[in-house]
Amino acid sequence: MARNVSTRRKIVVTVVAWTIGILIFFPILWTFLTSFKTEAEAIASPPSLFFFDWTTENYHEVQSRSNYFLHFMNSVVVSFGSTLIGLIIAIPSAWAMAFSPTKRTKDVLMWMLSTKMMPSVGVLVPMYLLFRNTGLLDTRTGLVIVLTLINLPIIIWMLYTYFKEIPGEILEAARMDGASLSKEIIYVLTPMAIPGIASTLLLNIILAWNEAFWTLNLSAAKAAPLTAFIASYSSPEGLFYAKLSAASTMAIAPILILGWFSQKQLVRGLTFGAVK
Amino acid sequence: MGNITLRNVSKVFGAHAVIPSIDLNINDGEFVVFVGPSGCGKSTLLRLIAGLEDVSGGEIAIDGKNATELPPAQRGLSMVFQSYALYPHMSVRSNIAFPLKMANEDKAVIDRKVSDAARVLNLTDYLDRKPRQLSGGQRQRVAIGRAIVRQPKAFLFDEPLSNLDAALRVNMRLEISQLHQDLKTTMVYVTHDQVEAMTMADKIVVLNRGRIEQVGSPLDLYHKPDNLFVAGFIGSPRMNFVSGQPAAAYQAHTMGIRPEHLVLSKENGTWAGTVGVAEHLGSDTFLHVNVDTIGTVTARVSGDFPVTHGDRVFLTPDAQRVHRFDDKGLAVR
Numbered sequence: 001m002a003r004n005v006s007t008r009r010k011i012v013v014t015v016v017a018w019t020i021g022i023l024i025f026f027p028i029l030w031t032f033l034t035s036f037k038t039e040a041e042a043i044a045s046p047p048s049l050f051f052f053d054w055t056t057e058n059y060h061e062v063q064s065r066s067n068y069f070l071h072f073m074n075s076v077v078v079s080f081g082s083t084l085i086g087l088i089i090a091i092p093s094a095w096a097m098a099f100s101p102t103k104r105t106k107d108v109l110m111w112m113l114s115t116k117m118m119p120s121v122g123v124l125v126p127m128y129l130l131f132r133n134t135g136l137l138d139t140r141t142g143l144v145i146v147l148t149l150i151n152l153p154i155i156i157w158m159l160y161t162y163f164k165e166i167p168g169e170i171l172e173a174a175r176m177d178g179a180s181l182s183k184e185i186i187y188v189l190t191p192m193a194i195p196g197i198a199s200t201l202l203l204n205i206i207l208a209w210n211e212a213f214w215t216l217n218l219s220a221a222k223a224a225p226l227t228a229f230i231a232s233y234s235s236p237e238g239l240f241y242a243k244l245s246a247a248s249t250m251a252i253a254p255i256l257i258l259g260w261f262s263q264k265q266l267v268r269g270l271t272f273g274a275v276k
Numbered sequence: 277m278g279n280i281t282l283r284n285v286s287k288v289f290g291a292h293a294v295i296p297s298i299d300l301n302i303n304d305g306e307f308v309v310f311v312g313p314s315g316c317g318k319s320t321l322l323r324l325i326a327g328l329e330d331v332s333g334g335e336i337a338i339d340g341k342n343a344t345e346l347p348p349a350q351r352g353l354s355m356v357f358q359s360y361a362l363y364p365h366m367s368v369r370s371n372i373a374f375p376l377k378m379a380n381e382d383k384a385v386i387d388r389k390v391s392d393a394a395r396v397l398n399l400t401d402y403l404d405r406k407p408r409q410l411s412g413g414q415r416q417r418v419a420i421g422r423a424i425v426r427q428p429k430a431f432l433f434d435e436p437l438s439n440l441d442a443a444l445r446v447n448m449r450l451e452i453s454q455l456h457q458d459l460k461t462t463m464v465y466v467t468h469d470q471v472e473a474m475t476m477a478d479k480i481v482v483l484n485r486g487r488i489e490q491v492g493s494p495l496d497l498y499h500k501p502d503n504l505f506v507a508g509f510i511g512s513p514r515m516n517f518v519s520g521q522p523a524a525a526y527q528a529h530t531m532g533i534r535p536e537h538l539v540l541s542k543e544n545g546t547w548a549g550t551v552g553v554a555e556h557l558g559s560d561t562f563l564h565v566n567v568d569t570i571g572t573v574t575a576r577v578s579g580d581f582p583v584t585h586g587d588r589v590f591l592t593p594d595a596q597r598v599h600r601f602d603d604k605g606l607a608v609r
Contacts, residue, residue: 172328173361177422178349178378187374191365 028252035059035245042241058246066229068250075225075254077140078215079208082147083155083201089148090155091197095185097156098163099171109160112153120150120213131218138220146218147208154207155200162196163189195265202262209255226251277339278429278462279304280325285334287320287486294320295486297334302430302464302479307456309465311473312483312509318466319434321483325464326432327351338429349378354423355432358439360415362407362422368394369403372421379426393421396458413444420455430462437472449475470510474498482506504605507532513562513574515599522547522570528600528608535562535576537597540583545590549573554584565589 034042036054062068097105127146128137136142166189174188190197212227219228230251233244280302287295295317302308310318323329325336327348336344343351354375362371372393376386394400397417407415416436423431433452437445453476456463467473473480474494482489482497482505490502494510501507507515515532523531539545540563549567556579563575563583575591583589600608 167359167361169357169359169361170363172348173355173357173422174363174374175328175348176326176353176355177375177426179374180349183378188363192363194365 031245031248034242035249037242037245039240039242042245058242059250062233062243062246062250066232066247068229071224071226071229071251072254074140074143074219074223075209075227075251078143078147078223078225079205081140081144082151082208083204085144085148086152086155086204087159087197087201090152090159090200091185091190093156094159094163095189097160098166099168109157112156116150116153124217127214128217137218138223140223142218143215143223143225146214147211150211150214151204151207155204158200158203159193159196162193162200165196166192198262198265202258202265206255206259277304278302279337279339280430280462280464281337281340282325283335283337285321285324285336286332287317287324287329288332293486295324298486298488300481300488300491302462304462305460307453307463307465307476307478308481309467309473309477309479310481310483311467311470312489314468316483317486318468318483320486322355322432322434322464322466326353326355328355352426352429353432354426354428354430355434356416356419356423356436358435360407360419360439362415362418364407367404367406368399368410368418368421371407371418372399372403372425375422375426389425390421393425396424396455397421412440413448416440416448417451420452424455424459428461430464433463433465435466435468437467437469452476471512474510480510482509484509500607500609501532501599502607504530504532504601507599507601507607513576516573518570518573523600526595526598526600529603530601530605531593532599532601533593533597535574537594538573538575539592539594540575540577540581541590541592542583542587543590545592547573547591549589549591551583551585551587551589563589565591567591 033049035058036056037052038055038057041048041052097109131137131142131146136145170192171184171188174184179187209225210227212231215225215227216231219225230244230247233240233247280300282298282300285295285298285300286293298321310321312318320329324331327343327346331344334344335342338351338353363374366374369390372390373386376389381389390403391400394403397420399414399417399421402410402414402418407418410418416439419436436452437448440448449472452463452465456476465472465476477494479491480494480497481491484505489509490497490506492500497506497510501510504517508517511534513535515534516538517530517532519530523529547567547570549565549570552564552566552572554564555562559579561577561579561581561583563577565573565575567573573591577583602608
């Protein structure tokens with residue numbers, strides 16, 4: 001039965017919802033607008049919201065000062081690479097835990113999750129030394145390894161949840177029909193789990209793209225992704241708000257566009273299993 | 277050929293012996309039904325035969341060869357699941373073709389076998405649909421199609437009709453029986469519904485708490501139950517059991533009399549009682565009679581027998597049809 005909602009209540013709720021939405025979105029909008037201001041206008045008080053001399057000078061400046069394309073490619077390699085490797089490890093792991101659980105499966109899952117509870121900075125020094133001694137410092141390979149490892153628990157947890165939703169009888173039917181374990185995973189499990197795998201893939205690309213702690217600490221110039229590119233404009237000697245904003249806008253634009261086009265898939269993935 | 281032999285087969289989950297030990301022989305071409313209340317181990321037994329569960333002890337032989345350690349795919353058996361277990365992302369055609377594809381059959385052979393199966397099962401017009409676009413009965417037929425294309429040694433059915441509505445269930449029951457007559461392949465069928473067991477089986481295996489209570493043809497079980505459990509489980513409405521004085525008259529600890537073997541009269545008889553509930557089915561009427569010294573007794577009378585709630589009636593057991601059981605619940609013959 002539909003509830004009766006008065007027009008006044010509708011108006012109030014709409015206004016409140018829009019206000020919260022705009023408040024949350026405001027920093028991104030502000031960054032975007034600032035990227036088109038001059039440095040002087042960027043720090044002017046009171047600030048002007050829309051009425052200033054729009055300029056693309058910051059973008060030219062950022063382009064000429066640093067190699068955006070290199071950082072962009074580093075971001076692509078690191079985020080896609082770590083996510084794909086993570087999936088290759090996680091699909092069989094999640095399969096085993098979902099369809100062939102043991103008494104300790106829940107403990108293993110909790111243990112994996114517990115690694116995410118520790119603050120990253122706690123292991124910074126040993127990780128840094130390991131990377132330095134193995135020559136992985138400031139390499140794409142090194143960043144792919146570290147991002148694969150830190151996101152693996154989330155990938156496995158997400159896939160485990162999706163796989164749990166697939167009825168075991170269907171996999172048993174495949175076994176009766178003569179499918180080997182690998183064929184069962186390729187022909188039956190994976191196609192059925194595509195929505196779940198796709199949303200896991202997307203979410204992890206976004207997480208890896210935005211990961212700033214390890215990428216900033218373990219890379220310098222060669223392998224630095226876009227997070228390091230942004231950070232290079234916030235230096236202690238003096239902030240360049242307008243250029244920082246231009247760099248940020250350029251760094252988040254690709255992932256924002258990816259997210260926009262795949263939002264349907266993402267929402268479906270994140271609410272998977274919520275409603276049968 | 278499809279001969280299945282179980283020798284001392286047992287299954288233990290943790291500390292709980294679901295199946296303590298079972299010996300059973302299923303002959304080639306037989307339609308065998310495992311029946312019993314839920315939790316009696318009938319599905320587990322079927323899954324052991326299929327190879328979906330490992331046995332804890334004993335041996336399973338298929339056509340005389342030890343298959344105990346073989347994986348499901350190599351046992352040459354097909355299974356139809358209660359939930360149909362169709363592959364939702366594949367068309368009906370691909371679902372039926374899947375076992376053949378896994379066996380690396382030639383494409384032309386696959387196409388021919390799939391269209392043959394589809395014709396037999398009236399699925400030709402639905403081959404390009406996805407399972408979600410089919411009704412329950414059609415889905416079950418696709419599951420059967422997927423099972424028959426492999427020409428297995430035996431079919432295993434795990435409560436295949438439980439998800440269908442009553443009318444469809446009767447139809448599918450007939451279709452499966454028809455299929456068995458056409459193919460003459462061994463079928464092992466699990467159900468908790470004794471009507472399905474009685475109507476379809478050549479041989480019924482009655483299971484209770486992981487043990488076989490009795491094996492026999494439907495009419496054997498109906499006429500000569502070995503014990504109280506089988507007597508009470510087979511037949512609908514279930515057999516009346518009476519102990520004490522009336523049973524002693526038949527030299528038994530407990531006497532059993534089926535509702536259809538009680539003669540009803542309004543004038544005189546052995547037991548006097550009052551009609552409690554009268555269930556009119558049209559052809560028959562089931563009367564639940566409160567007999568003064570015994571308790572509630574169910575009687576089955578012709579639908580045109582004039583009787584309603586509160587009537588005083590007399591019941592007389594047909595002496596030839598009384599079943600006698602000793603104090604251990606075993607039949608006395």
